[in-house]
Protein backbone atom coordinates (compact mmCIF):
# COMPACT_ATOMS: atom_id res chain seq x y z
CA UNK A 1 0.00 0.00 0.00
CA UNK A 2 2.76 2.35 1.04
CA UNK A 3 4.99 1.52 -1.92
CA UNK A 4 2.04 1.93 -4.23
CA UNK A 5 1.51 5.45 -2.99
CA UNK A 6 5.17 6.29 -3.42
CA UNK A 7 5.18 4.95 -6.98
CA UNK A 8 2.12 7.04 -7.82
CA UNK A 9 3.61 10.15 -6.24
CA UNK A 10 6.86 9.72 -8.17
CA UNK A 11 4.91 9.24 -11.40
CA UNK A 12 3.00 12.48 -10.81
CA UNK A 13 6.20 14.38 -9.96
CA UNK A 14 7.90 13.08 -13.11
CA UNK A 15 4.95 14.25 -15.19
CA UNK A 16 5.02 17.60 -13.40
CA UNK A 17 8.68 17.96 -14.33
CA UNK A 18 8.00 17.79 -18.08
CA UNK A 19 7.05 21.47 -18.69
CA UNK A 20 10.05 22.50 -16.62
CA UNK A 21 12.39 20.40 -18.73
CA UNK A 22 10.65 21.76 -21.81
CA UNK A 23 11.57 25.29 -20.72
CA UNK A 24 15.27 24.40 -20.68
CA UNK A 25 17.28 25.55 -23.71
CA UNK A 26 17.23 22.93 -26.43
CA UNK A 27 21.03 22.54 -26.13
CA UNK A 28 20.54 21.10 -22.65
CA UNK A 29 20.55 17.27 -22.72
CA UNK A 30 17.55 17.21 -20.36
CA UNK A 31 15.42 19.34 -22.67
CA UNK A 32 12.18 17.70 -23.80
CA UNK A 33 10.39 18.70 -26.98
CA UNK A 34 7.15 20.66 -27.31
CA UNK A 35 5.76 17.61 -29.08
CA UNK A 36 6.32 15.37 -26.10
CA UNK A 37 4.77 17.79 -23.63
CA UNK A 38 1.72 18.37 -25.79
CA UNK A 39 1.17 14.69 -26.47
CA UNK A 40 1.50 13.73 -22.83
CA UNK A 41 -0.89 16.54 -21.96
CA UNK A 42 -3.39 14.84 -24.28
CA UNK A 43 -2.82 11.48 -22.65
CA UNK A 44 -3.49 13.00 -19.25
CA UNK A 45 -6.91 14.07 -20.50
CA UNK A 46 -7.47 10.59 -21.91
CA UNK A 47 -6.53 9.16 -18.52
CA UNK A 48 -9.29 11.26 -16.91
CA UNK A 49 -11.72 9.89 -19.49
CA UNK A 50 -10.50 6.40 -18.68
CA UNK A 51 -11.19 6.98 -14.98
CA UNK A 52 -14.70 8.13 -15.84
CA UNK A 53 -15.35 5.03 -17.92
CA UNK A 54 -13.82 2.74 -15.31
CA UNK A 55 -16.11 4.13 -12.65
CA UNK A 56 -19.15 3.22 -14.76
CA UNK A 57 -17.86 0.00 -16.30
CA UNK A 58 -15.21 -1.39 -13.98
CA UNK A 59 -17.09 -0.67 -10.77
CA UNK A 60 -20.78 -0.60 -11.72
CA UNK A 61 -20.73 -2.88 -14.77
CA UNK A 62 -22.22 -0.28 -17.13
CA UNK A 63 -20.28 -0.89 -20.34
CA UNK A 64 -20.75 2.43 -22.09
CA UNK A 65 -19.61 2.54 -25.70
CA UNK A 66 -20.50 6.20 -25.87
CA UNK A 67 -18.27 7.92 -23.38
CA UNK A 68 -16.51 9.72 -26.19
CA UNK A 69 -19.75 11.68 -26.62
CA UNK A 70 -19.58 13.09 -23.10
CA UNK A 71 -15.91 13.93 -23.64
CA UNK A 72 -16.72 15.69 -26.92
CA UNK A 73 -19.62 17.64 -25.40
CA UNK A 74 -17.32 18.93 -22.66
CA UNK A 75 -14.86 19.87 -25.37
CA UNK A 76 -17.51 21.65 -27.41
CA UNK A 77 -18.63 23.67 -24.37
CA UNK A 78 -15.12 25.03 -23.84
CA UNK A 79 -14.70 25.33 -27.60
CA UNK A 80 -17.72 27.65 -27.71
CA UNK A 81 -16.10 29.78 -25.04
CA UNK A 82 -12.83 29.90 -26.98
CA UNK A 83 -14.73 30.86 -30.15
CA UNK A 84 -16.48 33.72 -28.36
CA UNK A 85 -13.13 34.98 -27.08
CA UNK A 86 -11.80 35.32 -30.63
CA UNK A 87 -14.13 38.31 -31.01
CA UNK A 88 -13.20 40.68 -33.81
CA UNK A 89 -9.90 38.87 -34.43
CA UNK A 90 -11.67 36.41 -36.77
CA UNK A 91 -11.07 36.42 -40.53
CA UNK A 92 -14.33 38.32 -41.10
CA UNK A 93 -13.68 40.63 -38.17
CA UNK A 94 -17.25 40.44 -36.89
CA UNK A 95 -17.33 41.76 -33.30
CA UNK A 96 -19.49 38.94 -31.93
CA UNK A 97 -20.19 36.19 -34.44
CA UNK A 98 -17.60 33.46 -35.00
CA UNK A 99 -16.32 33.17 -38.58
CA UNK A 100 -18.42 30.14 -39.49
CA UNK A 101 -21.62 31.96 -38.52
CA UNK A 102 -20.73 34.96 -40.66
CA UNK A 103 -19.94 32.58 -43.49
CA UNK A 104 -23.27 30.79 -43.09
CA UNK A 105 -25.15 34.11 -43.01
CA UNK A 106 -26.17 34.21 -39.34
CA UNK A 107 -27.43 37.66 -38.31
CA UNK A 108 -27.18 37.15 -34.61
CA UNK A 109 -25.86 34.68 -32.08
CA UNK A 110 -28.20 31.67 -31.57
CA UNK A 111 -29.69 31.64 -28.07
CA UNK A 112 -27.74 28.57 -27.01
CA UNK A 113 -24.49 30.46 -27.55
CA UNK A 114 -25.46 33.10 -25.00
CA UNK A 115 -23.44 33.14 -21.80
CA UNK A 116 -20.56 31.20 -23.29
CA UNK A 117 -18.41 34.33 -23.36
CA UNK A 118 -18.21 33.97 -19.58
CA UNK A 119 -15.69 31.27 -18.60
CA UNK A 120 -17.39 30.02 -15.41
CA UNK A 121 -20.62 29.44 -17.35
CA UNK A 122 -18.88 27.61 -20.19
CA UNK A 123 -16.93 25.48 -17.74
CA UNK A 124 -20.11 24.64 -15.84
CA UNK A 125 -21.79 23.67 -19.12
CA UNK A 126 -18.87 21.36 -19.90
CA UNK A 127 -19.97 19.35 -16.87
CA UNK A 128 -23.73 19.97 -16.88
CA UNK A 129 -24.50 19.15 -20.52
CA UNK A 130 -22.84 15.71 -20.47
CA UNK A 131 -24.39 15.13 -17.05
CA UNK A 132 -27.89 15.98 -18.30
CA UNK A 133 -27.55 13.82 -21.37
CA UNK A 134 -26.41 10.92 -19.19
CA UNK A 135 -29.33 11.59 -16.86
CA UNK A 136 -31.90 11.33 -19.64
CA UNK A 137 -30.36 8.38 -21.47
CA UNK A 138 -29.52 6.61 -18.23
CA UNK A 139 -32.98 7.14 -16.78
CA UNK A 140 -34.70 5.69 -19.83
CA UNK A 141 -32.29 2.76 -20.09
CA UNK A 142 -31.91 1.83 -16.43
CA UNK A 143 -35.59 2.24 -15.65
CA UNK A 144 -36.41 -0.24 -18.42
CA UNK A 145 -33.64 -2.48 -17.07
CA UNK A 146 -31.64 -2.33 -20.24
CA UNK A 147 -28.27 -3.82 -19.41
CA UNK A 148 -25.26 -5.50 -20.93
CA UNK A 149 -24.84 -5.48 -24.67
CA UNK A 150 -28.13 -3.63 -25.27
CA UNK A 151 -26.95 -0.72 -23.19
CA UNK A 152 -23.63 -0.74 -25.02
CA UNK A 153 -25.42 -0.58 -28.35
CA UNK A 154 -27.63 2.29 -27.22
CA UNK A 155 -24.66 4.35 -26.02
CA UNK A 156 -22.77 3.61 -29.22
CA UNK A 157 -25.78 4.73 -31.25
CA UNK A 158 -25.97 7.86 -29.12
CA UNK A 159 -22.45 8.99 -29.95
CA UNK A 160 -22.97 8.12 -33.62
CA UNK A 161 -26.18 10.13 -33.76
CA UNK A 162 -24.47 13.08 -32.12
CA UNK A 163 -21.63 12.86 -34.61
CA UNK A 164 -24.08 13.04 -37.53
CA UNK A 165 -25.89 15.93 -35.88
CA UNK A 166 -22.72 17.91 -35.22
CA UNK A 167 -21.61 17.39 -38.83
CA UNK A 168 -24.61 19.43 -39.94
CA UNK A 169 -23.97 23.11 -40.52
CA UNK A 170 -27.44 24.13 -39.37
CA UNK A 171 -26.80 22.78 -35.87
CA UNK A 172 -24.87 25.96 -35.14
CA UNK A 173 -21.66 24.27 -34.05
CA UNK A 174 -19.48 24.84 -37.08
CA UNK A 175 -20.39 21.67 -39.00
CA UNK A 176 -17.58 19.36 -40.01
CA UNK A 177 -14.91 22.00 -39.43
CA UNK A 178 -15.86 22.37 -35.80
CA UNK A 179 -14.00 25.05 -33.91
CA UNK A 180 -10.36 26.09 -34.21
CA UNK A 181 -8.06 29.13 -34.51
CA UNK A 182 -8.52 29.87 -30.84
CA UNK A 183 -6.65 32.92 -29.57
CA UNK A 184 -6.76 33.06 -25.81
CA UNK A 185 -8.17 31.61 -22.61
CA UNK A 186 -8.59 33.50 -19.33
CA UNK A 187 -6.46 36.30 -20.74
CA UNK A 188 -3.58 33.99 -21.66
CA UNK A 189 -2.49 33.73 -25.30
CA UNK A 190 -2.85 30.09 -26.34
CA UNK A 191 0.27 30.07 -28.49
CA UNK A 192 2.65 30.88 -25.67
CA UNK A 193 4.79 28.25 -23.96
CA UNK A 194 3.72 29.45 -20.53
CA UNK A 195 0.04 28.96 -21.35
CA UNK A 196 0.73 25.48 -22.64
CA UNK A 197 2.53 24.68 -19.40
CA UNK A 198 -0.40 26.05 -17.38
CA UNK A 199 -2.89 23.97 -19.37
CA UNK A 200 -0.69 20.92 -18.86
CA UNK A 201 -0.67 21.49 -15.12
CA UNK A 202 -4.43 22.09 -15.08
CA UNK A 203 -4.88 18.69 -16.68
CA UNK A 204 -2.42 17.01 -14.35
CA UNK A 205 -3.98 18.52 -11.22
CA UNK A 206 -7.42 17.48 -12.48
CA UNK A 207 -6.19 13.94 -13.05
CA UNK A 208 -4.90 13.75 -9.48
CA UNK A 209 -8.09 15.24 -8.04
CA UNK A 210 -10.37 12.97 -10.08
CA UNK A 211 -8.24 9.98 -9.13
CA UNK A 212 -8.46 10.79 -5.43
CA UNK A 213 -12.18 11.47 -5.72
CA UNK A 214 -12.86 8.15 -7.46
CA UNK A 215 -10.61 6.37 -5.02
CA UNK A 216 -12.48 7.84 -2.04
CA UNK A 217 -15.87 7.12 -3.63
CA UNK A 218 -15.12 3.50 -4.37
CA UNK A 219 -14.08 2.94 -0.77
CA UNK A 220 -17.44 4.07 0.61
CA UNK A 221 -20.44 1.81 1.07
CA UNK A 222 -21.71 3.35 -2.15
CA UNK A 223 -18.70 1.86 -3.94
CA UNK A 224 -19.59 -1.53 -2.54
CA UNK A 225 -23.20 -1.13 -3.67
CA UNK A 226 -21.88 -0.51 -7.18
CA UNK A 227 -19.75 -3.65 -7.03
CA UNK A 228 -22.78 -5.57 -5.84
CA UNK A 229 -24.86 -4.19 -8.72
CA UNK A 230 -22.12 -5.14 -11.18
CA UNK A 231 -22.02 -8.74 -9.96
CA UNK A 232 -25.66 -9.47 -9.06
CA UNK A 233 -27.93 -6.62 -10.02
CA UNK A 234 -31.24 -8.25 -9.21
CA UNK A 235 -30.07 -9.45 -5.81
CA UNK A 236 -29.34 -5.84 -4.86
CA UNK A 237 -32.97 -4.94 -5.57
CA UNK A 238 -34.23 -7.54 -3.12
CA UNK A 239 -32.10 -5.86 -0.45
CA UNK A 240 -34.15 -2.72 -1.01
CA UNK A 241 -31.72 -0.68 -3.08
CA UNK A 242 -33.09 1.15 -6.10
CA UNK A 243 -30.67 -0.06 -8.75
CA UNK A 244 -31.94 2.56 -11.19
CA UNK A 245 -31.09 5.35 -8.78
CA UNK A 246 -27.63 4.04 -8.00
CA UNK A 247 -26.70 3.37 -11.60
CA UNK A 248 -28.00 6.73 -12.66
CA UNK A 249 -25.91 8.47 -10.03
CA UNK A 250 -22.67 6.85 -11.13
CA UNK A 251 -23.48 7.22 -14.82
CA UNK A 252 -24.11 10.95 -14.49
CA UNK A 253 -21.01 11.46 -12.36
CA UNK A 254 -18.97 9.50 -14.88
CA UNK A 255 -20.34 11.57 -17.78
CA UNK A 256 -19.44 14.78 -15.96
CA UNK A 257 -15.88 13.59 -15.40
CA UNK A 258 -15.68 12.70 -19.09
CA UNK A 259 -16.93 16.21 -19.88
CA UNK A 260 -14.20 17.67 -17.69
CA UNK A 261 -11.61 15.64 -19.58
CA UNK A 262 -12.91 17.03 -22.88
CA UNK A 263 -12.88 20.57 -21.52
CA UNK A 264 -9.22 20.23 -20.55
CA UNK A 265 -8.36 18.58 -23.85
CA UNK A 266 -9.66 21.16 -26.31
CA UNK A 267 -7.52 24.15 -25.23
CA UNK A 268 -4.49 21.83 -25.26
CA UNK A 269 -5.00 20.58 -28.80
CA UNK A 270 -6.54 23.78 -30.15
CA UNK A 271 -9.34 22.14 -32.12
CA UNK A 272 -12.64 20.31 -31.70
CA UNK A 273 -14.72 18.82 -34.49
CA UNK A 274 -17.46 16.19 -34.87
CA UNK A 275 -14.79 13.51 -35.33
CA UNK A 276 -14.50 13.47 -31.56
CA UNK A 277 -17.95 11.86 -31.49
CA UNK A 278 -16.89 9.04 -33.77
CA UNK A 279 -17.85 5.62 -32.34
CA UNK A 280 -14.23 4.50 -32.66
CA UNK A 281 -13.14 6.97 -29.99
CA UNK A 282 -15.49 5.49 -27.44
CA UNK A 283 -14.32 2.00 -28.29
CA UNK A 284 -10.69 3.07 -27.90
CA UNK A 285 -11.47 4.33 -24.41
CA UNK A 286 -12.90 0.92 -23.54
CA UNK A 287 -9.71 -0.71 -24.82
CA UNK A 288 -7.57 1.55 -22.59
CA UNK A 289 -9.51 0.53 -19.52
CA UNK A 290 -9.60 -3.15 -20.43
CA UNK A 291 -5.88 -3.19 -21.23
CA UNK A 292 -4.90 -1.41 -18.04
CA UNK A 293 -7.26 -3.38 -15.85
CA UNK A 294 -10.87 -2.46 -15.28
CA UNK A 295 -12.12 -2.10 -11.76
CA UNK A 296 -8.83 -0.61 -10.65
CA UNK A 297 -8.23 3.11 -10.97
CA UNK A 298 -4.49 2.72 -11.52
CA UNK A 299 -5.27 0.28 -14.31
CA UNK A 300 -7.48 2.79 -16.11
CA UNK A 301 -4.78 5.48 -16.04
CA UNK A 302 -2.04 3.04 -16.98
CA UNK A 303 -4.14 1.72 -19.85
CA UNK A 304 -4.79 5.20 -21.23
CA UNK A 305 -1.09 6.03 -21.22
CA UNK A 306 0.20 2.72 -22.56
CA UNK A 307 -2.32 2.17 -25.35
CA UNK A 308 -1.90 5.77 -26.50
CA UNK A 309 1.87 5.44 -26.40
CA UNK A 310 1.48 2.38 -28.60
CA UNK A 311 -0.86 4.28 -30.89
CA UNK A 312 1.52 7.22 -31.23
CA UNK A 313 4.42 4.93 -31.98
CA UNK A 314 2.49 2.76 -34.46
CA UNK A 315 0.94 5.66 -36.32
CA UNK A 316 4.41 7.09 -36.86
CA UNK A 317 6.10 3.88 -38.04
CA UNK A 318 3.19 2.12 -39.72
CA UNK A 319 0.05 4.28 -39.87
CA UNK A 320 -2.06 1.58 -41.53
CA UNK A 321 -1.47 -0.86 -38.72
CA UNK A 322 -3.11 1.10 -35.90
CA UNK A 323 -6.70 0.09 -36.55
CA UNK A 324 -5.66 -3.52 -36.94
CA UNK A 325 -3.69 -3.33 -33.70
CA UNK A 326 -6.69 -1.78 -31.96
CA UNK A 327 -8.89 -4.58 -33.21
CA UNK A 328 -6.38 -7.16 -32.01
CA UNK A 329 -6.24 -5.54 -28.59
CA UNK A 330 -10.02 -5.51 -28.43
CA UNK A 331 -10.09 -9.25 -29.01
CA UNK A 332 -6.88 -10.31 -27.29
CA UNK A 333 -7.14 -8.43 -24.01
CA UNK A 334 -10.23 -10.22 -22.65
CA UNK A 335 -8.71 -13.57 -23.68
CA UNK A 336 -5.11 -13.12 -22.59
CA UNK A 337 -5.26 -10.34 -20.02
CA UNK A 338 -8.71 -10.55 -18.44
CA UNK A 339 -7.58 -8.36 -15.58
CA UNK A 340 -5.35 -6.13 -17.66
CA UNK A 341 -1.82 -4.97 -16.90
CA UNK A 342 -2.67 -4.49 -13.25
CA UNK A 343 -3.85 -8.10 -13.02
CA UNK A 344 -0.60 -9.21 -14.61
CA UNK A 345 1.49 -7.29 -12.07
CA UNK A 346 -0.58 -8.62 -9.19
CA UNK A 347 -0.22 -12.17 -10.43
CA UNK A 348 3.58 -11.77 -10.64
CA UNK A 349 3.67 -10.39 -7.14
CA UNK A 350 1.45 -13.18 -5.88
CA UNK A 351 3.85 -15.78 -7.29
CA UNK A 352 6.99 -14.13 -5.94
CA UNK B 353 -22.75 -21.31 16.67
CA UNK B 354 -26.19 -19.94 17.26
CA UNK B 355 -27.85 -19.49 20.61
CA UNK B 356 -31.50 -18.56 21.05
CA UNK B 357 -30.59 -15.37 22.92
CA UNK B 358 -28.72 -14.27 19.83
CA UNK B 359 -32.14 -13.53 18.41
CA UNK B 360 -32.17 -10.47 20.59
CA UNK B 361 -30.37 -8.81 17.67
CA UNK B 362 -33.76 -8.58 16.03
CA UNK B 363 -35.59 -6.59 18.66
CA UNK B 364 -37.85 -4.27 16.75
CA UNK B 365 -41.35 -4.11 15.42
CA UNK B 366 -43.63 -6.97 16.24
CA UNK B 367 -45.22 -8.01 12.98
CA UNK B 368 -48.81 -6.87 12.71
CA UNK B 369 -49.14 -7.52 9.02
CA UNK B 370 -50.18 -10.75 7.49
CA UNK B 371 -49.55 -12.10 4.03
CA UNK B 372 -52.58 -12.62 1.85
CA UNK B 373 -52.61 -14.36 -1.51
CA UNK B 374 -55.87 -14.99 -3.30
CA UNK B 375 -56.50 -16.55 -6.69
CA UNK B 376 -52.96 -15.93 -7.87
CA UNK B 377 -52.22 -17.23 -11.33
CA UNK B 378 -48.90 -17.04 -13.15
CA UNK B 379 -48.57 -18.43 -16.64
CA UNK B 380 -45.36 -18.92 -18.59
CA UNK B 381 -46.22 -19.40 -22.25
CA UNK B 382 -49.57 -20.87 -21.33
CA UNK B 383 -48.12 -23.17 -18.66
CA UNK B 384 -49.59 -22.30 -15.27
CA UNK B 385 -46.79 -22.26 -12.71
CA UNK B 386 -49.31 -20.90 -10.20
CA UNK B 387 -52.93 -21.81 -10.66
CA UNK B 388 -55.49 -19.94 -8.58
CA UNK B 389 -53.24 -20.11 -5.51
CA UNK B 390 -54.62 -18.84 -2.22
CA UNK B 391 -52.66 -18.65 1.00
CA UNK B 392 -52.93 -16.68 4.22
CA UNK B 393 -50.03 -16.32 6.65
CA UNK B 394 -51.00 -14.70 9.94
CA UNK B 395 -48.81 -12.05 11.53
CA UNK B 396 -46.01 -13.77 13.43
CA UNK B 397 -46.83 -17.17 11.97
CA UNK B 398 -44.23 -19.69 10.88
CA UNK B 399 -45.37 -21.58 7.79
CA UNK B 400 -43.67 -24.41 5.99
CA UNK B 401 -44.37 -24.90 2.31
CA UNK B 402 -43.56 -28.21 0.69
CA UNK B 403 -44.32 -29.79 -2.65
CA UNK B 404 -42.69 -31.64 -5.52
CA UNK B 405 -40.22 -30.00 -7.88
CA UNK B 406 -41.95 -27.55 -10.14
CA UNK B 407 -44.94 -27.17 -7.80
CA UNK B 408 -44.55 -23.39 -7.92
CA UNK B 409 -42.97 -22.72 -4.52
CA UNK B 410 -40.26 -20.42 -5.83
CA UNK B 411 -42.68 -18.77 -8.25
CA UNK B 412 -44.92 -17.96 -5.30
CA UNK B 413 -42.02 -16.17 -3.62
CA UNK B 414 -41.28 -14.39 -6.89
CA UNK B 415 -44.83 -13.02 -6.83
CA UNK B 416 -44.57 -11.83 -3.24
CA UNK B 417 -41.21 -10.08 -3.79
CA UNK B 418 -42.10 -8.34 -7.04
CA UNK B 419 -39.90 -10.43 -9.30
CA UNK B 420 -42.86 -11.85 -11.18
CA UNK B 421 -46.17 -10.10 -11.77
CA UNK B 422 -49.09 -12.49 -11.48
CA UNK B 423 -51.46 -12.60 -14.42
CA UNK B 424 -54.36 -12.38 -12.01
CA UNK B 425 -55.05 -12.54 -8.30
CA UNK B 426 -54.32 -10.58 -5.16
CA UNK B 427 -51.01 -10.42 -3.30
CA UNK B 428 -51.13 -8.27 -0.21
CA UNK B 429 -48.88 -7.67 2.77
CA UNK B 430 -50.95 -5.93 5.42
CA UNK B 431 -52.97 -3.49 3.36
CA UNK B 432 -50.28 -2.99 0.71
CA UNK B 433 -50.85 -4.39 -2.76
CA UNK B 434 -47.53 -6.03 -3.65
CA UNK B 435 -48.43 -6.56 -7.29
CA UNK B 436 -48.08 -2.83 -7.89
CA UNK B 437 -44.67 -2.39 -6.24
CA UNK B 438 -41.13 -3.03 -7.44
CA UNK B 439 -38.60 -5.32 -5.73
CA UNK B 440 -36.81 -2.57 -3.85
CA UNK B 441 -40.01 -1.02 -2.43
CA UNK B 442 -41.29 -4.40 -1.33
CA UNK B 443 -37.98 -5.10 0.38
CA UNK B 444 -38.16 -1.73 2.12
CA UNK B 445 -41.67 -2.56 3.25
CA UNK B 446 -40.09 -5.29 5.34
CA UNK B 447 -40.21 -8.35 3.11
CA UNK B 448 -36.86 -10.14 3.08
CA UNK B 449 -35.96 -13.11 0.97
CA UNK B 450 -33.38 -15.84 0.95
CA UNK B 451 -32.96 -17.35 -2.49
CA UNK B 452 -33.01 -21.03 -3.32
CA UNK B 453 -29.63 -20.70 -5.01
CA UNK B 454 -27.63 -18.69 -2.52
CA UNK B 455 -26.62 -15.41 -4.08
CA UNK B 456 -24.15 -13.42 -2.09
CA UNK B 457 -21.78 -10.80 -3.43
CA UNK B 458 -18.64 -12.78 -4.20
CA UNK B 459 -16.36 -9.77 -4.66
CA UNK B 460 -17.21 -8.40 -1.21
CA UNK B 461 -16.17 -9.76 2.16
CA UNK B 462 -18.54 -11.50 4.55
CA UNK B 463 -18.60 -8.36 6.68
CA UNK B 464 -19.30 -6.12 3.69
CA UNK B 465 -22.12 -8.39 2.53
CA UNK B 466 -23.80 -8.02 5.91
CA UNK B 467 -23.11 -4.29 6.03
CA UNK B 468 -24.83 -3.88 2.67
CA UNK B 469 -27.87 -5.77 3.92
CA UNK B 470 -28.06 -3.90 7.23
CA UNK B 471 -31.19 -1.79 7.47
CA UNK B 472 -30.15 1.80 6.74
CA UNK B 473 -31.05 4.54 4.24
CA UNK B 474 -30.55 3.10 0.76
CA UNK B 475 -30.05 6.16 -1.49
CA UNK B 476 -26.68 6.95 -3.10
CA UNK B 477 -25.92 10.03 -0.99
CA UNK B 478 -26.68 8.20 2.25
CA UNK B 479 -24.45 5.34 1.11
CA UNK B 480 -21.59 7.72 0.34
CA UNK B 481 -21.92 9.40 3.73
CA UNK B 482 -22.39 6.13 5.58
CA UNK B 483 -20.01 5.67 8.48
CA UNK B 484 -19.94 2.38 10.31
CA UNK B 485 -20.68 3.26 13.92
CA UNK B 486 -20.37 1.12 17.02
CA UNK B 487 -23.99 0.05 17.14
CA UNK B 488 -24.09 -1.11 13.54
CA UNK B 489 -20.73 -2.81 13.89
CA UNK B 490 -21.95 -4.61 16.98
CA UNK B 491 -25.04 -5.85 15.16
CA UNK B 492 -22.97 -7.14 12.25
CA UNK B 493 -20.54 -8.82 14.60
CA UNK B 494 -23.34 -10.42 16.55
CA UNK B 495 -24.93 -11.73 13.37
CA UNK B 496 -21.58 -13.09 12.22
CA UNK B 497 -21.41 -15.01 15.45
CA UNK B 498 -24.92 -16.37 14.98
CA UNK B 499 -24.10 -17.61 11.52
CA UNK B 500 -20.70 -18.88 12.59
CA UNK B 501 -18.68 -16.79 10.17
CA UNK B 502 -16.80 -14.53 12.58
CA UNK B 503 -13.47 -16.07 11.63
CA UNK B 504 -14.23 -15.45 7.94
CA UNK B 505 -15.31 -11.83 8.42
CA UNK B 506 -12.73 -10.41 6.04
CA UNK B 507 -12.67 -13.23 3.51
CA UNK B 508 -14.37 -12.71 0.19
CA UNK B 509 -17.80 -14.30 0.12
CA UNK B 510 -16.84 -16.01 -3.13
CA UNK B 511 -14.43 -18.21 -1.15
CA UNK B 512 -17.13 -19.66 1.11
CA UNK B 513 -18.52 -23.19 0.82
CA UNK B 514 -22.11 -23.71 -0.31
CA UNK B 515 -23.33 -24.22 3.25
CA UNK B 516 -21.51 -21.12 4.45
CA UNK B 517 -23.06 -19.08 1.67
CA UNK B 518 -26.46 -20.31 2.84
CA UNK B 519 -25.61 -19.06 6.31
CA UNK B 520 -24.35 -15.76 5.00
CA UNK B 521 -27.57 -15.27 3.10
CA UNK B 522 -29.59 -16.04 6.22
CA UNK B 523 -27.41 -13.50 8.02
CA UNK B 524 -28.11 -10.92 5.33
CA UNK B 525 -31.80 -11.60 5.74
CA UNK B 526 -31.54 -10.97 9.49
CA UNK B 527 -29.62 -7.72 8.94
CA UNK B 528 -32.55 -6.32 6.97
CA UNK B 529 -34.74 -6.55 10.03
CA UNK B 530 -37.71 -7.75 7.95
CA UNK B 531 -41.32 -8.27 9.06
CA UNK B 532 -41.83 -11.17 6.71
CA UNK B 533 -39.08 -13.61 5.87
CA UNK B 534 -39.32 -15.79 2.79
CA UNK B 535 -36.78 -18.55 3.07
CA UNK B 536 -36.33 -20.79 0.02
CA UNK B 537 -34.62 -24.12 0.76
CA UNK B 538 -32.34 -22.92 3.53
CA UNK B 539 -30.76 -26.20 4.56
CA UNK B 540 -29.57 -27.53 1.21
CA UNK B 541 -25.86 -28.26 1.60
CA UNK B 542 -25.96 -28.11 5.39
CA UNK B 543 -24.93 -30.82 7.86
CA UNK B 544 -27.54 -32.35 10.17
CA UNK B 545 -26.27 -30.25 13.01
CA UNK B 546 -26.50 -27.05 10.98
CA UNK B 547 -29.98 -28.05 9.84
CA UNK B 548 -31.10 -28.32 13.47
CA UNK B 549 -29.62 -24.92 14.20
CA UNK B 550 -31.44 -23.38 11.26
CA UNK B 551 -34.73 -24.83 12.47
CA UNK B 552 -34.07 -23.36 15.92
CA UNK B 553 -33.23 -19.99 14.42
CA UNK B 554 -36.38 -19.83 12.31
CA UNK B 555 -38.73 -20.96 15.07
CA UNK B 556 -37.12 -18.38 17.33
CA UNK B 557 -37.68 -15.59 14.82
CA UNK B 558 -41.33 -16.44 14.22
CA UNK B 559 -43.71 -14.81 16.61
CA UNK B 560 -42.07 -11.47 16.20
CA UNK B 561 -42.06 -11.85 12.47
CA UNK B 562 -43.88 -13.94 9.92
CA UNK B 563 -41.75 -16.60 8.29
CA UNK B 564 -42.46 -18.70 5.21
CA UNK B 565 -40.05 -21.56 4.68
CA UNK B 566 -39.85 -23.70 1.58
CA UNK B 567 -38.01 -26.95 2.11
CA UNK B 568 -37.90 -30.54 0.83
CA UNK B 569 -36.19 -31.92 3.94
CA UNK B 570 -39.06 -33.43 5.94
CA UNK B 571 -37.02 -33.87 9.11
CA UNK B 572 -36.37 -30.16 9.01
CA UNK B 573 -40.03 -29.38 8.38
CA UNK B 574 -40.99 -31.52 11.36
CA UNK B 575 -38.50 -29.64 13.50
CA UNK B 576 -40.20 -26.37 12.55
CA UNK B 577 -43.34 -27.67 14.23
CA UNK B 578 -45.57 -25.36 12.23
CA UNK B 579 -48.52 -25.43 9.89
CA UNK B 580 -47.59 -26.97 6.57
CA UNK B 581 -48.91 -26.06 3.14
CA UNK B 582 -48.47 -28.55 0.33
CA UNK B 583 -48.31 -27.08 -3.15
CA UNK B 584 -48.93 -29.13 -6.24
CA UNK B 585 -49.16 -27.91 -9.83
CA UNK B 586 -49.48 -24.33 -8.75
CA UNK B 587 -52.19 -24.58 -6.12
CA UNK B 588 -52.70 -25.71 -2.56
CA UNK B 589 -53.18 -29.45 -2.32
CA UNK B 590 -53.40 -29.73 1.43
CA UNK B 591 -52.84 -27.66 4.51
CA UNK B 592 -52.58 -28.38 8.23
CA UNK B 593 -50.26 -29.91 10.78
CA UNK B 594 -47.41 -32.08 9.56
CA UNK B 595 -49.23 -35.24 10.70
CA UNK B 596 -52.38 -34.09 8.91
CA UNK B 597 -50.68 -33.56 5.57
CA UNK B 598 -48.55 -36.68 5.93
CA UNK B 599 -51.71 -38.71 6.23
CA UNK B 600 -53.57 -36.93 3.46
CA UNK B 601 -53.85 -39.55 0.69
CA UNK B 602 -53.55 -36.95 -2.08
CA UNK B 603 -50.26 -35.72 -0.60
CA UNK B 604 -48.97 -39.27 -0.29
CA UNK B 605 -49.85 -39.89 -3.90
CA UNK B 606 -48.19 -36.88 -5.51
CA UNK B 607 -45.35 -36.13 -3.15
CA UNK B 608 -44.53 -38.36 -0.21
CA UNK B 609 -45.36 -41.70 -1.68
CA UNK B 610 -42.90 -41.63 -4.55
Ligand SMILES: Nc1ncnc2c1ncn2[C@@H]1O[C@H](COP(=O)(O)OP(=O)(O)OP(=O)(O)O)[C@@H](O)[C@H]1O
Pocket residue numbers: 380385403404405406407408409410411412452
Ligand atom coordinates in the same frame (compact mmCIF):
# COMPACT_ATOMS: atom_id res chain seq x y z
N1 LIG C 1 -39.27 -17.80 -15.80
C1 LIG C 1 -39.87 -18.96 -16.12
N2 LIG C 1 -40.19 -19.25 -17.39
C2 LIG C 1 -40.81 -20.42 -17.71
N3 LIG C 1 -41.14 -21.34 -16.82
C3 LIG C 1 -40.84 -21.11 -15.53
C4 LIG C 1 -40.19 -19.92 -15.10
N4 LIG C 1 -40.02 -19.97 -13.76
C5 LIG C 1 -40.54 -21.14 -13.36
N5 LIG C 1 -41.05 -21.82 -14.41
C6 LIG C 1 -41.71 -23.12 -14.34
O1 LIG C 1 -42.71 -23.02 -13.40
C7 LIG C 1 -42.80 -24.21 -12.63
C8 LIG C 1 -42.68 -23.88 -11.16
O2 LIG C 1 -41.34 -23.53 -10.88
P1 LIG C 1 -40.82 -23.20 -9.43
O3 LIG C 1 -39.40 -22.83 -9.56
O4 LIG C 1 -41.73 -22.23 -8.79
O5 LIG C 1 -40.95 -24.61 -8.71
P2 LIG C 1 -40.50 -25.01 -7.27
O6 LIG C 1 -41.71 -25.49 -6.58
O7 LIG C 1 -39.74 -23.92 -6.62
O8 LIG C 1 -39.55 -26.24 -7.59
P3 LIG C 1 -38.19 -26.71 -6.90
O9 LIG C 1 -38.58 -27.56 -5.75
O10 LIG C 1 -37.52 -27.51 -7.96
O11 LIG C 1 -37.43 -25.51 -6.52
C9 LIG C 1 -41.72 -25.13 -13.13
O12 LIG C 1 -42.30 -26.06 -14.03
C10 LIG C 1 -40.78 -24.21 -13.86
O13 LIG C 1 -40.16 -24.86 -14.92
Ligand SMILES: [Mg+2]
Pocket residue numbers: 409410411452536
Ligand atom coordinates in the same frame (compact mmCIF):
# COMPACT_ATOMS: atom_id res chain seq x y z
MG1 LIG D 1 -37.85 -23.64 -5.99
